[in-house]
Amino acid sequence: MKFVNQLVVSSLAVAILSGCAGSAAERRQAKDDFKYLDVESTPPLVSSPDQTLEHYPDYDIPAGDYTGGIGKQVDIRPPQQVLELIPGARTEQKDGEVTLWLLTKEERDKVWETVKTLIADQDQISLAEETENRLETDWIVWEEEDEEETLASRYEIERFEQNSRYGFRISLIGWKEGGKELPVSRTNKERYNTFMTNLVTSRYDQFVREEAAREALELVKVIPLSMGKDRSGLPIIIARAEYNVFWQRVPELLPVMGFNLEERNQSQGTIKASYVAPDDEFWERVGTKPLGYSPESYTFLLGDLGNRTSINITDASGKPVTEDMLEQMLPVLAAVMKDDSATTTEEE
Structure with missing residues (x-):
């Protein structure tokens, strides 16, 4: 309906159970026709005087004044x-x-x-x-x-x-x-x-x-960040927040830093974004050095570590960025989280 x-009344679907495909009347009404409505009442059964009829009440229709729809009204x-x-x-x-x-x-x-x-x-x-x-x-x-x-x-x-x-x-x-x-x-x-x-x-x-x-x-508006290593010994950024929480936060932060979101997949933990460096006013406001990133597409890889989230970044060719580039990213992310005026909310 x-x-x-x-x-649109609600973003949450409200289920209405429907019948099989067909016309509206077919979905609302019984499959067969309604000729039974034209059937005349059966006259009472009359037996010969020498017969004794056995009556079984199992199928008797209870007496009463019943109201309700019949035929197409049902x-x-x-x-x-x-x-x-x-x-x-x-x-x-x-x-x-x-x-x-x-x-x-x-x-x-x-x-x-x-x-x-x-x-x-x-x-x-x-x-x-x-x-x-x-x-x-x-x-x-x-x-x-x-x-x-x-x-x-x-x-x-x-x-x-x-x-x-x-x-x-x-x-x-x-x-x-x-x-x-x-x-x-x-x-x-x-x-x-x-x-x-x-x-x-x-x-x-x-x-x-x-x-x-x-x-x-x-509650987690400002999430502690630090550098760390993954199981292979490669450098990563570690956010001290659960994956689902940090995932909600990242789409607010990246656009502020100059990363225009292109694709997101929460189940895979990937966010693809193209980088355009912000102006000098932005860097003065957040109080960090500008990122030394080229104007190209990057993919942010988020991993679930239980009560923490790992962050890695690959460039347009799919290669991980250098440890130095990750270290540049860490203070900028931290500064943007603290800078309320810089944070914009983007609809999921």
Whole structure:
């Protein structure tokens, strides 16, 4: 499913389970036709007076007033499930509504702010009403390959406290198919309340991960560096930080030093970059001697040493640079890490 006009809600994919390939109707409905709907009721079985019928109740249909869809109205797609992306949160689903119970008020309010941020970031979502603890959206237009018509929906989003528990609820309150407003069915409630909940929890999970990454980088903003030797006795630079941490840091540092990133492969630990020497103002600011590197491509080779990371550099021909060139690099890297004004953040 997607918003109309290519609207992207979350970078984390929210899975919707679909059937086999084919038309939207084929994915939603049973394989065979619906001729069974035209079958007349079978008359009661009449036996001769001298016969005694044995009745077995195994297949009796229980008596009762049942309501629900039949034929094409029956949706055979697997139901959606709420993604468990908030540690400790409990999901409660009742009458098609989805309620998340959070462990603390602070966590519940963080989910609430996530919703408001998500809405503020998307031009196609607007609010019809807003109070301190309740949001009501205007019509949100969707397109989904499993639906034959363009859909639109409205939601009520609430935060509340009940019996010392902190709740967050999303409710589908309006429904359109092909531009025509229809009653909100239980099936649509169950499916699209879950879908919207997953969008919110996915965005929340994304925010939490980004915040944790920022905090981790702040803790190791200045990483101790030293010269060392690899197992073959060749010179290397050693960064006293874990590989995953230092990998996140390097793409911020190299462009500042004049290395324009061309290729990166984290699993192989390689970063290819072309060098253009910075101006004199840069070297005066960081307080080091200029690098004696030629304007060509270099490959930075990062190795995982457990709680440390090794750094080696090869030139355009694939040969390791000299020990002197590595020693030139060490103070520049250290100075750039300490120079907040020089560091730029590049998106991974």
